[in-house]
Amino acid sequence: MTTDPNSPGVHPSPPGDPPPGRAVLDAHLVVDRGTFRLDLPLTIRPGEVVALLGPNGAGKTTALRAFAGLLPLTDGHLRLAGRHLDHPGRRIWTPTEQRPIGVVFQDYLLFPHLTALDNIAFGPRRQGLDRQRARQRAADWLARVGLADHARRKPRQLSGGQAQRVALARALAVEPALLLLDEPLAALDARTRLDTRAQLHHHLANHRGATLLVTHDPIDAVVLADRLVIIEDGQVVQEGDVATVTAQPRSDYVARLVGLNLYRGYADGHHVRLTDGFHLVTGDQHVGAVFVAFAPSAVALHPHRPDGSPRNTWPVTINGIQRHGDNLRVQLDGPVTVAADVTPAAAAQLQLAPGRTLWAAVKATETRVYPAAVAPTDAEP
Template sequence: MTVGQTVLGAAPPLGVPLLDAHLVVDRGAFRLDLPLTIDPGEVVALLGPNGAGKTTALRTLAGLLPLSAGHLTLAGRDLDHPGRRVWTPTERRPIGVVFQDYLLFPHLSALDNVAFGPRRHGMNRHQARHRAAEWLARMGLTEHVRRKPRQLSGGQAQRVALARALAVAPALLLLDEPLAALDARTRLDTRAQLQQHLAAHAGATLLVTHDPLDALVLADRLVIIEHGHVVQEGSAATITAQPRTDYVARLVGLNLYRGRATGHSILLADGFRLTTGDQHDGEVFVAFPPSAVALHPGQPDGSPRNTWPATIAGIQRHGDNLRIQLTGPIEVAADVTPAAAAQLRLTPGQPVWAAVKAAETRAYPAG
């Protein structure tokens, strides 16, 4: 087998997902109920706040935690199906895993770390090392094959871990926060390299991450879970355009509210009204970016259709701007330049007026 080939077993027919799973896991008061499909060559990012069930899903797929109900079918083969009393242990699953801390064997060289999986799958020492050398060359690590993990940089260790996972030709590749341990500069370079390697992987890939940028850059599709259930799923463009929960809105950097629309007017739950450029009737979400919020020392005149008094609750640096958290009839985030903040002399506890033009808002059905 050459580098880049993937063992798919009895590969599913065209149009049938490579991974077809319904992960149901009961853990005391918590229940994961996650339908999940991934096509060959597709990268899916699983996102959610702490405690949403991401780690439970990962452990279940890897065979470290059994299903309570549902099924897990990979490449046409049932790996876990409680109703049929089917259970496949971790070592017999065609799955590769890259852990957040990589978990490289500290006493083995990079070459032998990567060769470990093929050896476990029945290759002799020479064959396994040859396979490992191929993968390390593909990762640009030929000069580092004899180094131990402690002699590698963070980015190099991440690539060794990825090579180790791919060297067993997995039908499913699991990535658990694969860039979280890297500093900002290394993360940028490694993300670009990882994107190239994932594009060449013929199997299915599940990326578990907290980082929206990792998800947006690396994944073809996003699945977002909260409290063990899917709350939104789709392409990055769809989700960033129309977030449907507060968590998703924060993830993509939008202010989000839910209310009842009558034409261009939206009545929020607390009685506050927003005017939007879109026209709807019924339950809707309305969203706008923090950059659309203008701050004024007094009540503004002129074109903004939405103005209200607010109080500054907090000020944080956000990229080149300052992110201002406001309380009042609605809680809202506003982005202003440092120059504007200095001119307005913004400080926590200060009263201001907020304004958003109707044309800067987006409204869409909540159903």
């Protein structure tokens, strides 16, 4: 879609569709907001679902608003389906309503005065379809999401899961080149989220355009996305397929996301010196800057310093205890902070309580070691 060439500061975007197999979305978002800068390169191929994850303040919302046309780029470019939608260097900017983008907001933002059918028909009507054809397309989408008998209901008459499906149908009814999902399951209870996630996965699999899922929920990301992009402080810190990212986290945020203890250090054979001087013995041999990771279930807790095979032992103090599935996750302070998973029976035997001092032990064979990019703090001792 193009903008009015007579509008000041707005030039028409060049036409054309991407060649087969090429990215539907080719973007480098640079947005300055006070002291914060988002610098996000991103490409998405046809039919691909990419999850954008990061802690609060990482820049996820800024990226979403930039894609939707609610924030102009400071620099970089946004090219979608072969057309530049935003390119400050060429003075190109396309208004929100003229972008081939569908959005499912966290709170859905359905028009409260319209029926489910007319909510979905709104977008096609804006695209130029007459009332009858727009309503027919809306009815088709209601049937696809299993709500054909809810056409005359208004948003207040829908459950959370039903409202989410209407919002998804409304976004897809405009046949978008890019579908933006902003925490699409966050407003649902756990049971509804499980069912709706499965339905969403089905509809995303049939979407031929690009999909960007913005979420803080690792389960949503793992189940729905083909690829993960992790941002912190406005920068990409890690990206890749789910298996790669979960197996080899490269930041504390990602490690917490996938439930691993993660440390950065310098390896010399089987010994890794961590950045604060603490040493770990590992099963793998490496030389140079590395990450060391191990699961909380690999951490054994003892009332006294253990004898025997574990070569990694150190004193710890309990900082907190939380339920984690059928077990307890214990947060521990010491030479390095660490999380340990213990059974309720073991917790009772150890008399776990905040402030209690114990010994932690991790077998070298339970550790996972992989290379890290060299940073100034990784200089060899």
